[in-house]
Structures are given as C-alpha cells and as structure tokens.
Amino acid sequence: MKDIFVLLKKGSMASLTAAIVNFILAGLKGAAFLLTANVAMFAEMMHSLGDAINQVFVFIGSSLSKKAPTERFPFGFGRLVNLVCLFAIVIVGILSYETLMEGIHHIIEPLPVNPDTTMLLINIGVLAVAAVLESFVLYKAGKELLQQAEQPHDGIKPLTLSFKHMNRAKPATKLVFLEDTVATLGAVLAIIAILIGRFTGFAQSEGIASVLIGLMMFYIVYKVFMENAAGVLGESDPHMEQRISQIVLRHDDIKDIQKLFVLKEGDALHVEVVAEVSPDLTVDYTNELRDKIEALILKQSHVADVNMEFEVDDGNRSWPKTQDQLDTKSRQKERF
Structure with missing residues (x-):
C-alpha cells in the first residue's frame, strides 16, 4: 500500500487538479440542467464528466508508469499511461456521441425558450464559474507544458505559446491542456447559445451549441487516440x-x-x-x-x-x- 501512495505522488498533478475541478463542475452543471432542462447545459455536463473520468485514468496511468523496471519488464512501465488513455478515451467517445445526438434531437425538435429570468441567471452563473475554473486549469496546464518543453512560461505565455510547443510535452500534460482548451471554449459557446435563445427566440441555438461541443469532444477523442496509439507502438522523437x-x-x-x-x-x-x-x-x-x-x-x-x-x-x-x-x-x- 505504501508503494502505491509513493507512485501516486509521482503522477501528473495537472491531471489530478483537472479531474477534481471537472467533477465539481459536472455536479454544478448537472444540478443546473435538472433545474432548467437546458440542452447546452446538458452538453457541458457531459463534457465535464467525460473530462473528469479521462483525467482520473490519466493520473493513475501516469503514476503507475513511474514504477521501476522489473526482470519481466526491463524497459519499465512508461507505455502504461498510453494504454490507460486509450481505455479512458472510449468512455469520452461514448459521452461525445450522446452529446452530439442530444444536440441534433433538440435542433429537430427544440424546446420552447424559458422566459424565467431566474433560470437564465442560474445557467449563465454556472457556466461563468465553469469558464473561470477551466481557464485557471488551462493556464496551469499551459505553464506545465512550457516548462516541460523548456520554454519561457511567464505572463500570458501559457495561453499563447503552448499550442506551438505542445508536441514537446508529456502525454498527460498535453491531454489536460487539450481538454481544458475545449472545455473553456465550450463554456463560452454555451453561454452565447443561451443568450441567443433567450433574447432572439431562436430555440435551436442550444441544440447547435450541443452539437458543436460534441464535435469538439470528438476531436479530443481522435487526437488522444492517435497520440497514445503511437505511444503504445513506440514512436521516435x-x-x-x-x-x-x-x-x-x-x-x-x-x-x-x-x-x-x-x-x-x-x-x-x-x-x-x-x-x-x-x-x-x-x-x-x-x-x-x-x-x-x-x-x-x-x-x-x-x-x-x-x-x-x-x-x-x-x-x-x-x-x-x-x-x-x-x-x-x-x-x-x-x-x-
């Protein structure tokens, strides 16, 4: 048991932080969805839940990958993080599909726009909190990414230079950075969709936002799968x-x-x-x-x-x- 805790301390802190934040956000968004029946909020809830599950697996995988080599595995367990990510991304793929289908359904059969100002404030408030927290995690992940790439990481560089040097980062850090980029954009997109629906009466806006969020999640599925499949096979640098x-x-x-x-x-x-x-x-x-x-x-x-x-x-x-x-x-x- 002691050895397990030692290994967990060596895991990706960016993944652990992101997992905790996303579980909290998934709970907030789920409560807001139950209160308001907002489709964009449902998409955001699924997105946060998928990110949280994925990042838990990444944290565990990054921890176990630090296990010392054995006689049976003389090259160590480094590729274990890639295998764990491949497993986790299946879950995210399922959630992405559900988000996409829910959005399409509400584009075809949109719900009437709720005129209740209280419901509007609940949705906007939860999404604003989500955007702020996701931006914080994104900044921390970007800073860690630039440190691993041996690049300057002061000021706003974690938000501007990280994309350029993403391929030099560790798999876990890169995954957190990508997921929180999409999470931050998704929260902003959902806010815009809710405001459009509320003030223009265009009820399909929330369904469109859900579809766009689902497509962004699918991009993460594709990116993570291809990155970690290459890692499992053994890629050069x-x-x-x-x-x-x-x-x-x-x-x-x-x-x-x-x-x-x-x-x-x-x-x-x-x-x-x-x-x-x-x-x-x-x-x-x-x-x-x-x-x-x-x-x-x-x-x-x-x-x-x-x-x-x-x-x-x-x-x-x-x-x-x-x-x-x-x-x-x-x-x-x-x-x-």
Missing part, C-alpha cells in the same frame, strides 16, 4: 534526435553517427547511439569518451537511459540528416 546528434558530434573524435534513435516510453526517452571513431583511438580513451557523452545526454529533459556504442569510421558520411528529412518526419508524426 525527431527533435530530441537532432539535439543529441549535436551533442555527440561536438567532440572532434566522433567522425560520424551510424545510428541514432530516441524512443518514447510514456514520459521517458530511451536513447540508442552508434557512433564512428578513428581506428587509432585506444580502448580506454573511447570508454572515457563514451561515459562523458552519455553523461551529457542524460542531462537532457526526459532522457531515462542511454546506450552508446562505437564502430570504426568507414569513411562514408551517414549523419547529419538533412533538415528536410527531419521536417518530413515531424509532419508525418503530426498527421498520425
């Missing part, structure tokens, strides 16, 4: 490969890199390097050189272990990869 190649080739005794790949295992990175050196170097010197380079690589963000080997220089240049190759690899990864 081209940007870190480029950085590590610069560290290796910085030494004059390294003539070329024959092979270099960086494999993601959850939050951790595993590095494999085969470098070419001059044949006149002694064994003792190459061992010292290897230890020195491995120590520098291990200082890089998220790198868990390094395996470096040497081969005699064959006279053929294999590295560096051209920038076009690296850009193509990055684009293929983003499309996947």
Whole structure:
C-alpha cells in the first residue's frame, strides 16, 4: 500500500487538479440542467464528466508508469499511461456521441425558450464559474507544458505559446491542456447559445451549441487516440534526435553517427547511439569518451537511459540528416 501512495505522488498533478475541478463542475452543471432542462447545459455536463473520468485514468496511468523496471519488464512501465488513455478515451467517445445526438434531437425538435429570468441567471452563473475554473486549469496546464518543453512560461505565455510547443510535452500534460482548451471554449459557446435563445427566440441555438461541443469532444477523442496509439507502438522523437546528434558530434573524435534513435516510453526517452571513431583511438580513451557523452545526454529533459556504442569510421558520411528529412518526419508524426 505504501508503494502505491509513493507512485501516486509521482503522477501528473495537472491531471489530478483537472479531474477534481471537472467533477465539481459536472455536479454544478448537472444540478443546473435538472433545474432548467437546458440542452447546452446538458452538453457541458457531459463534457465535464467525460473530462473528469479521462483525467482520473490519466493520473493513475501516469503514476503507475513511474514504477521501476522489473526482470519481466526491463524497459519499465512508461507505455502504461498510453494504454490507460486509450481505455479512458472510449468512455469520452461514448459521452461525445450522446452529446452530439442530444444536440441534433433538440435542433429537430427544440424546446420552447424559458422566459424565467431566474433560470437564465442560474445557467449563465454556472457556466461563468465553469469558464473561470477551466481557464485557471488551462493556464496551469499551459505553464506545465512550457516548462516541460523548456520554454519561457511567464505572463500570458501559457495561453499563447503552448499550442506551438505542445508536441514537446508529456502525454498527460498535453491531454489536460487539450481538454481544458475545449472545455473553456465550450463554456463560452454555451453561454452565447443561451443568450441567443433567450433574447432572439431562436430555440435551436442550444441544440447547435450541443452539437458543436460534441464535435469538439470528438476531436479530443481522435487526437488522444492517435497520440497514445503511437505511444503504445513506440514512436521516435525527431527533435530530441537532432539535439543529441549535436551533442555527440561536438567532440572532434566522433567522425560520424551510424545510428541514432530516441524512443518514447510514456514520459521517458530511451536513447540508442552508434557512433564512428578513428581506428587509432585506444580502448580506454573511447570508454572515457563514451561515459562523458552519455553523461551529457542524460542531462537532457526526459532522457531515462542511454546506450552508446562505437564502430570504426568507414569513411562514408551517414549523419547529419538533412533538415528536410527531419521536417518530413515531424509532419508525418503530426498527421498520425
């Protein structure tokens, strides 16, 4: 039991915070829906509930992924967070479908607009609270994301630069950031739909908002599924490969890199390097050189272990990869 608590302390705090906030918001929105029968509020309730469930799974998965390697699993449990996210996203997919169908139903058969000002204030008040809390979680997740990407994170940068550096963040942090972006937009969208319906009489506005929120939730389902499917299969990190190649080739005794790949295992990175050196170097010197380079690589963000080997220089240049190759690899990864 003690070991479990130790592991839980290592889990993603962004996921835990987001889960607590979303459970609270789901309860508030559910109560408001029961009082007002507002369709946009129903969509928001489902969205918050889906986010909360998803983030609980992500927190647990990110905690268990920190478990130390065993004899049976020598590479550790890093990919466990990806498997847990894949399971959780099925639940979010079901909730997304229900939200979408509910919205379509109320577009076809809209309910009469409730003229009660009290009901209007309840809906707007709950959604305003939701928007503020979700914005707070979004800011915290954006700040954590930029820290992991080794970027400046002061001022409003967590809300402006995070999208640009999202691929450098840990899976759990990235998921929280995406979900809270959609959650914040969804709350604002629901407020707009309620006001349109109340003051113009266009009753379908709430159904349209529900459909849009459902579609945004489906985008999260797609994004999270593809990201974590790649993680389960084992994806490389081209940007870190480029950085590590610069560290290796910085030494004059390294003539070329024959092979270099960086494999993601959850939050951790595993590095494999085969470098070419001059044949006149002694064994003792190459061992010292290897230890020195491995120590520098291990200082890089998220790198868990390094395996470096040497081969005699064959006279053929294999590295560096051209920038076009690296850009193509990055684009293929983003499309996947």
